[in-house]
Amino acid sequence: GKAPIKVLITGAAGQIGYALAPRVASGSMLGADQPVILHLLDIPPAAQSLDGVKMELIDSAFPLLHGVVATTDVDEATKDVDIAVMVGGFPRKAGMERKDVMSKNVSIYKSQASALEKNAKPGVKVLVVANPANTNALILKENAPSIPPENITCLTRLDHNRALGQVAERTGTPVSEVKNVIIWGNHSSSQYPDVAHGTVAGKPIKEAVADDAWLAGDFISTVQQRGAAIIKMRGMSSALSAASSACDHIRDWIKGTPSGTWVSMGVFSDGSYGAPKDVVFSFPVECKDGGWSIVQGLKIDDFAAGKLKATGDELVEEKALALE
Numbered sequence: 001g002k003a004p005i006k007v008l009i010t011g012a013a014g015q016i017g018y019a020l021a022p023r024v025a026s027g028s029m030l031g032a033d034q035p036v037i038l039h040l041l042d043i044p045p046a047a048q049s050l051d052g053v054k055m056e057l058i059d060s061a062f063p064l065l066h067g068v069v070a071t072t073d074v075d076e077a078t079k080d081v082d083i084a085v086m087v088g089g090f091p092r093k094a095g096m097e098r099k100d101v102m103s104k105n106v107s108i109y110k111s112q113a114s115a116l117e118k119n120a121k122p123g124v125k126v127l128v129v130a131n132p133a134n135t136n137a138l139i140l141k142e143n144a145p146s147i148p149p150e151n152i153t154c155l156t157r158l159d160h161n162r163a164l165g166q167v168a169e170r171t172g173t174p175v176s177e178v179k180n181v182i183i184w185g186n187h188s189s190s191q192y193p194d195v196a197h198g199t200v201a202g203k204p205i206k207e208a209v210a211d212d213a214w215l216a217g218d219f220i221s222t223v224q225q226r227g228a229a230i231i232k233m234r235g236m237s238s239a240l241s242a243a244s245s246a247c248d249h250i251r252d253w254i255k256g257t258p259s260g261t262w263v264s265m266g267v268f269s270d271g272s273y274g275a276p277k278d279v280v281f282s283f284p285v286e287c288k289d290g291g292w293s294i295v296q297g298l299k300i301d302d303f304a305a306g307k308l309k310a311t312g313d314e315l316v317e318e319k320a321l322a323l324e
């Protein structure tokens, strides 16, 4: 059989960790023939709960799961990992300034970047989920200079999948028939969910939906605000959809996107489409042979250009705040 792949999940005692670890262990991320060893990291106050997660993973007897390391030691957690899914972070608490949350996360992502650089496999692929996801990924990149920048990404696939879901529901089509939506920019409410190049069963989304006002209005705000809407309904933030999307992100990155289709990923920006350079920006990407490339040549109208500018400006502002 294949050699096991080591997958790190940070924040593994949290809600997303609880939904993500079993998906990775059952093959949703790397395939039904790929054994995995899970490395689960959390902080000392969550150590007991983390051990409980490890017990349940053992009790699930997942055939693909060849081992579980549950630890609060970042060096042990990052040792020889092939894939790192960074879910742990400092949440914004009532009364906290954005700047204070940012500085807590900057220090976490600086030290975890150094640990990955020191201990992970040279080709490690990193996915940052914890918010502010784009800027945490940028901090990680800046502090792990030996990891190629293209190996450090952030999750906007959940927003992408939310956009697919909205179009599928609206048109009464299975979601597998909806393709090539785009999430541009920041994983925040400034993101731009763009359907101008997407299709439903091969037909442009615009034609299939046949409601321009909805597409330019409620569709966009529903996708942008979906995280808050889930919190309102569940009393907790998205976890199963976040975990599922994180698996989609890594699977497509490694196994490739089908020809003619793309997905959204937060990647280190080269300035394509007028996005700011040197921030982590969500673009449409095609994946092949374990790498990604930004889809080029899509037409951007004035409406879209304004939205890209706004979300890009926010990322530049976040970067300045993080570097303060």
Ligand code: NAX
Residues within 6 Å of the ligand: 010, 011, 012, 013, 014, 015, 016, 017, 041, 042, 043, 046, 087, 088, 089, 090, 091, 108, 128, 129, 130, 131, 132, 133, 155, 156, 158, 159, 187, 227, 237, 238, 239, 242
């Ligand atoms: P939880 O609070 O349930 O879990 C977070 C876990 O991280 C906790 O167990 C905590 O102890 C741990 N942690 C804190 N500091 C750590 C550190 N330095 N090293 C390792 N672990 C640490 O949050 P959960 O609902 O699981 O969400 C996790 C993160 O994902 C949050 O930052 C959240 O905002 C973000 N999200 C990002 C999404 C995306 O699409 N990019 C969507 C879902 C989610 O909101």
